[in-house]
Structures are given as structure tokens and as C-alpha cells.
Amino acid sequence: MTISDINVDEALERVRQQLKEDHTVSPSLRSAIDVLMLLVKLMADRLATSSRNSSKPPSQDPNRQRRSRTKGNRRPGGQPGHEGTTLAPVDHPDDVVSLPIDRRTLPKGRTYCAVDIEKRQVKDILIQSIVTEYQAEVLEDDLGRRHVAPFPADVTRPIQYGPRLKAHVVYLSQYQLLPYARIRELLASQCDLWLSTGTLFAFNQEAYQRAEAFAAWVTPALREAATVHADETGIQIGGKRYWLHSASNDALTCLAPHAKRGQEAMDAIGILPHVHGVLVHDHWKPYYRYTDCRHALCNAHHLRELIGVWENDPQAWAKALHDLLLEMNHAVDAAGGYLSAEEAKQWRTRYRHCLAEGDAECPPPTPPPPGKRGRAKRTKARNLLERLQAYEDDVLRFLEDPAAPFTNNQGERDLRMTKVQQKISGCFRAWEGAEIFCRMRSFLSMAVKQGLAAHTALEQLFAGEVPAFYATGRKESGSVS
Numbered sequence: 001m002t003i004s005d006i007n008v009d010e011a012l013e014r015v016r017q018q019l020k021e022d023h024t025v026s027p028s029l030r031s032a033i034d035v036l037m038l039l040v041k042l043m044a045d046r047l048a049t050s051s052r053n054s055s056k057p058p059s060q061d062p063n064r065q066r067r068s069r070t071k072g073n074r075r076p077g078g079q080p081g082h083e084g085t086t087l088a089p090v091d092h093p094d095d096v097v098s099l100p101i102d103r104r105t106l107p108k109g110r111t112y113c114a115v116d117i118e119k120r121q122v123k124d125i126l127i128q129s130i131v132t133e134y135q136a137e138v139l140e141d142d143l144g145r146r147h148v149a150p151f152p153a154d155v156t157r158p159i160q161y162g163p164r165l166k167a168h169v170v171y172l173s174q175y176q177l178l179p180y181a182r183i184r185e186l187l188a189s190q191c192d193l194w195l196s197t198g199t200l201f202a203f204n205q206e207a208y209q210r211a212e213a214f215a216a217w218v219t220p221a222l223r224e225a226a227t228v229h230a231d232e233t234g235i236q237i238g239g240k241r242y243w244l245h246s247a248s249n250d251a252l253t254c255l256a257p258h259a260k261r262g263q264e265a266m267d268a269i270g271i272l273p274h275v276h277g278v279l280v281h282d283h284w285k286p287y288y289r290y291t292d293c294r295h296a297l298c299n300a301h302h303l304r305e306l307i308g309v310w311e312n313d314p315q316a317w318a319k320a321l322h323d324l325l326l327e328m329n330h331a332v333d334a335a336g337g338y339l340s341a342e343e344a345k346q347w348r349t350r351y352r353h354c355l356a357e358g359d360a361e362c363p364p365p366t367p368p369p370p371g372k373r374g375r376a377k378r379t380k381a382r383n384l385l386e387r388l389q390a391y392e393d394d395v396l397r398f399l400e401d402p403a404a405p406f407t408n409n410q411g412e413r414d415l416r417m418t419k420v421q422q423k424i425s426g427c428f429r430a431w432e433g434a435e436i437f438c439r440m441r442s443f444l445s446m447a448v449k450q451g452l453a454a455h456t457a458l459e460q461l462f463a464g465e466v467p468a469f470y471a472t473g474r475k476e477s478g479s480v481s
Contacts, residue, residue, distance in 0.1 A: 012037055089121045129191040132162070154464070161203075163462035165193070167455060169200055170207045174440040175454045177421050208436045210461050211443045217470055218254050218442065222247050223274040226403040228293075229411030230272060230281045232261060233418060236427030237434050244438065247271045248414040253445035255414070255438040257431070262286040278403040280411065283387070296397040298408035299325055302388070309381045317358035318381065321388070324354055328399060329406045337402045344399040351396060358385045414445060 015037060019025060025033075106112060136149040154163070172178045172186070180197045187193040222228055232245045235257065243261045247254045247269070258265035263286045266272045272279065272290055280296045281287040288295065303325060309318035328347050332339060339347070362381045378386075388395060397404040421437065428434040447457035450469035460467045 008040070012041060087123070089119070093121060127190045129165075129193050161195075161199075164459060166203045166206065167458035167462045169195070169203045170440065170458050171444075171455045173200065173204055174207075174437060175444050177417065177424055179425060204436050204440070205432075207458065207461060208439055210464075211439050213466070214443050214446075214470065215254075215439055218252055218446070219271055222249075222252050222254055222271050223276075225249055225252060225275075226277040227405065228271070228275050228277060228279050229405075229408050229414070230266075230279060230287060231408065231411035231415050232265075232284075233415050235418060235422060235434065237431055238429060239427060242434070244415065244418055244434075245269055246411055246415045248411055248445075250410060251446070251449055253414050253442045253449065255418070255442045255445075257434040257438055263289050266290075278397070278401060280405060280408045282408055283391070294397065294401065294404070295394045296401070296404040297391060297394045299329070299395065299398070300407035300409055302384075302395065305380075305384050309384060313362075313379075313381055315358070315361050315381055317354055317361050317385075320357065321351070321354040324350055328396070332398060332406070339399050341400065344396070347399055348392070348396060351392065355385060355389050417441060 015033070019030060019033060103112070134151055134155055136151055138149075139147045141147070169183060169187075172183050173180070178186070180200050183200055184195055184197070187195055227249045229248050230246065232243050235242050235244045237257070243258055243265060245256050245258060245265060254269075254271060256269045258268060266286065272287070273292075275290065275293045277293060278296050279287060279290065279293040280298065282298045282301050303322055306318040306322040306325075309315050310322065324347075328351075331343075331347070335343075358381075362379070362385055364382060365378055368375070398406045418437075418441070428437065443461075444454045444457060447454055447467065447469055452467065452469050457467050457469070
């Protein structure tokens with residue numbers, strides 16, 4: 001590997017060769033130099049590892065450089081064929097302001113008559129609170145009995161907050177991830193509404209309770225789905241480490257917190273043990289404990305690992321296999337989602353040829369001598385090579401199975417906002433906050449996937465309506481035949 005134009009591997013190899021030829025070095029000094037060389041190697045490996053060639057997130061890349069876009073030949077803005085929206089006038093404006101001509105500015109001695117008007121429209125927004133008062137008529141009969149007109153079912157107090165305000169607060173909190181303090185400041189400055197933190201939390205609690213039917217519905221829907229992406233990430237609750245698990249596809253989303261990371265948590269959540277379609281994941285071993293489904297591995301992870309082997313070792317087989325996987329993906333896309341058995345066989349032959357070259361370039365380690373305990377140490381490159389050999393069917397499942405995608409990017413996208421929330425707020429103060437976040441993010445994520453605006457979905461929820469995307473999502477998510 002090369003760091004700051006220094007080939008670290010070559011430098012270390014020169015030192016090893018000099019030590020081998022120099023017989024005047026004492027055993028103790030030789031051991032000390034070996035330890036220092038090992039530390040240099042470990043530190044060099046860490047410096048050479050980034051989000052580009054490993055599973056490290058981009059946020060952990062040291063001194064990230066922003067790539068500036070080079071000026072191309074295309075004009076700025078939407079390109080030909082792009083389906084966009086253009087600011088257009090409306091037929092029925094909310095307000096009309098007439099602009100008469102000041103006759104005093106016109107030349108004198110002439111006669112003028114109105115013949116037409118020119119129109120220009122300004123689109124703006126008005127943010128304010130609206131108070132609606134319900135006045136129920138009260139009648140009294142000749143016997144002195146009072147009869148009061150019924151109020152709307154959701155109007156139960158002398159003064160209360162309305163469903164649109166509640167939906168807006170939950171939208172800002174759970175979708176835009178604003179902290180309570182900033183939501184309070186926003187509502188106070190723009191709407192003259194002074195809500196307490198407890199009131200904001202109560203709105204989130206109410207949304208969580210109203211979405212209980214959604215939570216009960218999405219679990220069996222994902223169990224029946226043809227494709228399920230699975231992933232997990234660490235979260236902080238009350239200063240302690242917990243885990244947030246995700247099961248999703250392009251139409252459904254379910255997030256759930258748990259104290260554990262492995263199979264115990266997945267079994268408790270109750271989705272993955274019942275999946276019979278394709279389970280897409282990043283090769284974490286507990287996923288393979290579920291045997292009633294077909295497994296598909298994330299090739300985005302493989303591509304990054306292959307880049308790491310090519311850049312840090314370097315080994316030609318890794319670069320060849322990296323390019324081959326991308327070729328396969330393009331071929332599948334061009335074919336409409338999957339290949340014929342004959343075409344897939346040809347690609348598999350090329351795949352095995354690359355791995356055979358890897359066997360020659362990165363051979364297995366020499367077994368330990370008889371009597372010595374332990375296993376021979378394998379390099380990262382060798383471990384990756386053997387994994388790609390042993391799990392060929394799961395790596396290449398996307399070639400023939402239309403339910404198997406090339407990557408697990410969908411699952412990672414559905415978890416991404418969790419990391420944003422943790423960066424903004426640091427942690428969840430209590431378990432209840434994590435549960436509210438998971439259910440509402442699942443609800444809002446699925447609404448957006450089904451083409452319904454997140455704010456609209458919340459307004460329907462607080463209005464007591466069943467969002468239409470429940471049925472739509474069940475239909476479009478697909479099921480295992």
C-alpha cells in the first residue's frame with residue numbers, strides 16, 4: 001500500500017531482508033523491531049481504510065476531500081426529456097389586487113377607456129395559527145330541560161390543539177428530526193404558539209398509539225413479501241448501547257429497537273423467522289440461521305472489499321472480479337431484471353475463473369507444523385476469496401432471481417436517518433422515545449414509498465382515517481407464491 005507516496009509494504013520488506021542478512025542483531029532487538037514493524041503495518045492499514053474500500057461510513061473518513069464537479073457541456077437545469085414542474089399561474093388566485101393607472105400621469109387632452117388587464121402572480125406562504133370556535137346551540141323546553149347540539153367527536157375540551165398542528169409537530173420531530181427546543185422556537189416565532197416540551201411529546205405519543213394498527217399490519221406484510229432487506233445499527237438509549245433492526249423493501253418498512261443484536265432480537269421482532277422469499281443482507285452470520293428463505297448477499301460490500309484488496313495488497317484478481325460484478329449488474333439491468341439460465345452460466349464461469357486466479361495469486365497459508373496448536377493465519381484478501389467461493393450462489397443470486405437485488409442499499413437507506421437522528425440528539429432519553437421513533441419512521445417511510453407525502457399521511461392519521469397506502473403497499477410489495 002502507498003501512503004503519502006511511500007510504499008509501506010516495500011519499505012517493511014526491505015527492513016525484513018536486512019534483518020535476515022544481519023546476524024549481529026541480538027534476539028531481543030530483533031523481537032522489538034518485529035513488534036514495531038507490526039505496529040507500523042497495523043497503523044498503515046488503518047490509514048489506508050476508508051468508506052471507499054471497506055464498510056466504514058463516510059463520516060469516519062479522515063480529512064474527507066470534497067470532489068468539485070467539473071464543468072460539462074450541458075446547460076444548467078433540467079435536460080431534454082426530464083419530467084419536471086415549472087412555476088405556472090393558477091386559474092383561481094386566493095387574493096386579487098387591482099392596480100389602476102394614475103390618470104394624473106397620462107398625457108392630457110386625450111380620452112382613455114379600459115380595454116384589458118395584464119396579470120402577474122406571486123406565490124407565497126402564510127404561516128399562522130387558526131382558532132376555530134364551535135358554538136353549540138342550547139335549547140330549553142317548557143319543562144326546563146336543556147338540549148345542546150352535539151360537538152364534533154374529536155372536540156372534547158373547552159380549548160385544545162387541532163389535528164393539523166399535531167401532525168405538523170410530529171412531522172417536524174419524527175421526519176425532519178428537529179429537537180423539541182427548535183420546534184418550540186419555530187412555533188413560537190412564526191405562529192405565536194407556546195407549546196411545552198411535554199405537549200410536544202404527548203403529540204408523538206398520540207401518533208404512536210394511532211399507528212398501532214399500522215405496526216400490526218406491516219409485520220405479516222413483510223413476512224409475505226418476495227424480497228426483504230435486513231440490516232441493523234447501534235443506537236444509544238439512556239446512555240447505553242442498544243440495537244435498531246430494519247426489515248424493509250421498496251414498498252414496506254419496519255424498524256424495531258432491541259437490547260440485543262443477534263438472533264434473539266430478530267426472533268423477538270418476529271419478521272425474519274417467517275420470511276420465505278429472498279432475504280438480502282451483508283453476510284452477518286446470524287442471518288444464515290434462517291433456512292426457510294433464499295439468501296442474497298450485498299454486492300456493494302463485496303465491491304468495497306475488493307477495492308481494498310486491490311489498493312492495499314495489490315492483487316489483480318480483486319480488480320478483475322470487481323469489474324466483472326459491475327458488468328454482471330449492467331447485464332441484468334439491460335435484460336430487464338434477470339438472465340436466462342444459459343446466460344447466467346456463462347457469467348458464473350467467468351466468476352469462477354477470477355476466483356481461480358485469486359487462488360494462485362493469494363494461496364492459502366501454510367499449515368502449522370505438527371504439534372503446534374492453532375490455525376494458520378489468513379489475510380483479509382484470503383478470507384474474502386474463500387467467502388466468495390463458498391457463497392457463490394448467494395453472491396450471484398441476482399443473475400437469475402428477479403426478487404434478488406444486486407445490493408442491500410435499500411436496507412441501509414432505511415436505517416440512514418437513524419444515524420442522523422443520533423447525531424442531532426445524541427441518544428434517546430428513554431426506551432419509549434426509541435419505540436416512538438421506530439414506529440413513526442416506519443410509518444412515514446412507507447407512506448413516502450407509496451407516493452403519499454409524509455405530512456399528508458400524518459394528517460390522515462390524526463383525523464382518524466386509515467391511510468390508503470396500507471392496502472396499496474400490501475398489493476405492491478409482492479408476495480411469495
